[in-house]
Amino acid sequence: xxxxxxxxxxxxxxxxxxxxxxxxxxxxxxxxxxxxxxxxxxxxxxxxxxxxxxxxxxxxxxxxxxxxxxxxxxxxxxxxxxxxxxxxxxxxxxxxxxxxxxxxxxxxxxxxxxxxxxxxxxxxxxxxxxxxxxxxxxxxxxxxxxxxxxxxxxxxxxxxxxxxxxxxxxxxxxxxxxxxxxxxxxxxxxxxxxxxxxxxxxxxxxxxxxxxxxxxxxxxxxxxxxxxxxxxxxxxxxxxxxxxxxxxxxxxxxxxxxxxxxxxxxxxxxxxxxxxxxxxxxxxxxxxxxxxxxxxxxxxxxxxxx
Numbered sequence: 258x259x260x261x262x263x264x265x266x267x268x269x270x271x272x273x274x275x276x277x278x279x280x281x282x283x284x285x286x287x288x289x290x291x292x293x294x295x296x297x298x299x300x301x302x303x304x305x306x307x308x309x310x311x312x313x314x315x316x317x318x319x320x321x322x323x324x325x326x327x328x329x330x331x332x333x334x335x336x337x338x339x340x341x342x343x344x345x346x347x348x349x350x351x352x353x354x355x356x357x358x359x360x361x362x363x364x365x366x367x368x369x370x371x372x373x374x375x376x377x378x379x380x381x382x383x384x385x386x387x388x389x390x391x392x393x394x395x396x397x398x399x400x401x402x403x404x405x406x407x408x409x410x411x412x413x414x415x416x417x418x419x420x421x422x423x424x425x426x427x428x429x430x431x432x433x434x435x436x437x438x439x440x441x442x443x444x445x446x447x448x449x450x451x452x453x454x455x456x457x458x459x460x461x462x463x464x465x466x467x468x469x470x471x472x473x474x475x476x477x478x479x480x481x482x483x484x485x486x487x488x489x490x491x492x493x494x495x496x497x498x499x500x501x502x503x504x505x506x507x508x509x510x511x512x513x514x515x516x517x518x519x520x521x522x523x524x525x526x527x528x529x530x531x532x533x534x535x536x537x538x539x540x541x542x543x544x545x546x547x548x549x550x551x552x553x554x555x556x557x558x559x560x561x562x563x
Contacts (some may be wrong), residue, residue, distance in 0.1 A: 259283035259497050260311065262324040262366065264358050265333035266295035266317065268479065269374060272486025272492075273331060274534030275302055278311050279541050280448075280490065282294030282497050285315045286324045287333070295319065327366040329493050331399075332385070334358050335375035337480040351375050352384055352562050370531045372492055373398040373507070374485065377524040378431040380558040382520040393509030394531040400431030401505025402488040403481075405489045407468035408437055416452060418444050426467055428505050428522045435522070436547045437462045441538055492527065499529040508532045514545065516552045518557060 261277060263270045266289035287295040295317030302315045313528050317325060322539040324330070335351040355375055362371070369393065382398035389396060404427035412423055422445040429436035439449040439458045450457060464471075471480040497504045506525035510516045513523065513535045524536040540548070 260286070261367075261440065261493055261497075262286045262288060262330045262362070263287050263333060264325040264330065264362060265374075266291070266298050266334070267333065267337070268482035269299045269485045269489070270331070270333040271302070272482045273489040274315055274486075276487055276490035277493060278302060278313050278315055279309050281311045281313055282494055283328065284313050286327065287315065287317045288319065288321065288324055289317075289320045290319065292319055310498070321361045321365045321555065324362065329496060330366055330369045331374060331375040331489055331490075331493065332358050332362070332364050332370045332386075333449045335381075340343065347376050348380065348558065348562055351377075351381060352408065354453070355384055356388050359389045360518055363389055363391075369395075370496060371396045372489065374489060376431075377558055378507055379520050379555040380562055381516045381523075383555075383559050384562060386509060389453045393511075394533070396509070397492075397505025397525070397532055399429070399485070399489050399492055400507045400518060401428055402491055403485055404428075404431060404468075404522065405433050405505045406459060406484055406488060408442070408461070408465040410432045410454075411464040411468070412442070412444065412449065413420050414462050414464075415457060416444060426505060426524070428524070429548055430554045431507065431522060432469070433466060434551045434554035435466055436544075436551045438538070438540075438544060439467055463483070479518070496529060496531065501526055501528045501533065503527075503536050507533065508535055510535065512546055512553075513537055514540070516549065519552060521555050535543075 266287045285301050289295040299317030305375040323350050375381045378398045378400040405425045408425040408427040409423040425442045426438040442449045483527045503526050505522045508525050526534040
């Protein structure tokens with residue numbers, strides 16, 4: 258049985274653990290600095306095993322020793338956004354947390370694949386890359402899967418279509434600098450521009466970009482966790498099953514799309530070795546320009562911390 262460690266037993270980490278456990282894909286270790294929090298959530302999740310009929314084990318701990326030899330390590334640790342905060346506002350405090358976590362996790366699981374979730378995502382993933390010195394295929398971030406899901410939701414809301422019929426692409430920076438690719442997004446095989454006007458596409462893109470902030474504004478005391486947890490679980494499932502699925506992943510780019518030395522969401526073929534390939538779509542001039550502008554947004558964040 259594979260082993261997955263989730264660092265951070267808050268709402269995002271616990272949601273990911275629940276979904277992963279229900280898929281019977283791996284034994285799970287929840288680790289957190291707060292005493293009792295990972296233990297309590299792990300026990301609560303184990304209590305529902307016979308309800309959902311999964312057989313994997315979930316344990317909670319404050320000690321990295323129990324995370325040893327994990328196949329995948331997911332890092333969700335960090336403070337969440339509060340109303341009015343941007344992901345960039347989180348930079349300084351979460352950089353300190355990420356630096357500490359990646360050091361401890363690597364000692365216990367030097368051969369694992371690592372998925373960063375802490376915001377601001379692109380900058381934190383790049384920081385983890387620099388601190389860990391891991392090969393870039395083994396270190397990635399979760400952002401594009403979530404953003405693409407939000408894009409799909411906005412499209413379904415506008416068209417009344419089924420989610421299963423939508424293949425949506427949201428890429429670039431995770432946050433206000435993200436880029437959506439309507440021309441490459443399809444509904445039942447038809448490109449989005451054949452189904453929506455330019456104004457309608459602008460509306461669904463705006464709804465996508467503001468999706469995370471919209472959740473924060475409603476909650477007032479936290480940020481999204483159900484959809485982020487599901488996005489994490491999907492990435493881990495693709496890795497552990499070696500499915501080779503192409504999805505939007507925060508990956509290291511050095512030359513692809515004419516962008517160098519940063520982490521950002523791009524189409525990635527994901528498998529047992531992590532990032533198997535960065536897939537380069539045939540972009541028109543505006544799509545490429547928008548992606549470069551998004552990359553500049555990420556580069557400014559990196560310059561402030563690395």
